[in-house]
Amino acid sequence: MSAHTIAIIGAGSVGSTIAHTLLLRRVVGDLILVDIDDKLCRAQVDDLSDGTSLANVRIRQGTLADACRAEITIITAGAKQRPGDTRLDLIDRNFKVLKSVLDGMKPLREDAVLLLVANPVDVLTAMAQKISGLPRNQVLGSGTLLDSMRLTRVLAHRLKIADRSVQATVIGEHGDSQCVAWSATTVAGQHLFEVLPLGAAERAEIAESTRNKAGAIIAAKGFTSFGVAAATTTLCESIIFDQRQVLPVSHWHDEYQCCLSLPAVLGRNGVVDTVPFQLEGEERTALEGSAKSIRDVMATCAQYL
């Protein structure tokens, strides 16, 4: 059994589903859940403990002071979108939550990795880098890994092949300005359009349904949790086991002066490397537009720092 520890701040729908997925995948031996709502957190820990016989994982309720000793701290604390809200609408509330969480965790373990999940995840990742004082590579956001998984599922379904046989990447904001890197989408080493010719209208429709998927689920059930839990667990596995998977995550880019998602190498210290990622002209323009949307919201946070 591994003695690795992950702390999850925010034990609501997303935090508890991440805990459950981590538990089933046996990513770590110890899981700590922290929430401002003491009663809810205790109930989530009690409920999750009923399932630990499947994995022999220790799960307990903790404080921010306990969380700062974990190798990875996942931050899901904060408000979620109501139907019709964009992720960027959450910034005022969730910046304050983030600041209080990180201040409560200080001093942070020097080699800690902070994994942001709360929205708007790109803006909060940049803010967490500033507030925590950790090296930037140790503070990342789940970003468009979830959107890339959603896109991959649609393409794999059309091709009647396994998801893992399709390499498809959504880049930019985990939000409305995201874009699909069609030029880098491949199946068995061939460009996607060699095996699945898609016209401009079909591409636009697939990109739009990927972008709108969260909103559609939220309109029907109030929140999303399973997809983000799968994405976050994949990231934790790559970090804890130093797997060096190349995954689209939100991380800092000097070129764009913000955090946004492009493929990065995920290892024990978070983003341990980057890989060259060629984009076509229109995709690059879309990525620059996405970066601007993120920077515009970051500017509104300056008043709080």
Ligand SMILES: NC(=O)C1=CN([C@@H]2O[C@H](COP(=O)(O)OP(=O)(O)OC[C@H]3O[C@@H](n4cnc5c(N)ncnc54)[C@H](O)[C@@H]3O)[C@@H](O)[C@H]2O)C=CC1
């Ligand atoms: N990045 C992604 O792909 C996704 C991000 N999200 C985001 O995750 C966040 C959480 O969503 P849900 O779990 O559905 O919401 P939720 O309302 O079920 O849970 C949020 C939890 O945070 C806790 N909390 C609030 N302030 C806190 C503080 N200062 N310290 C500790 N805990 C605090 C609340 O008590 C609550 O239990 C939202 O911002 C949502 O937009 C949700 C799905 C996917």
Ligand SMILES: CC(=O)C(=O)O
């Ligand atoms: C809520 C959210 O960010 C998502 O499911 O993509």
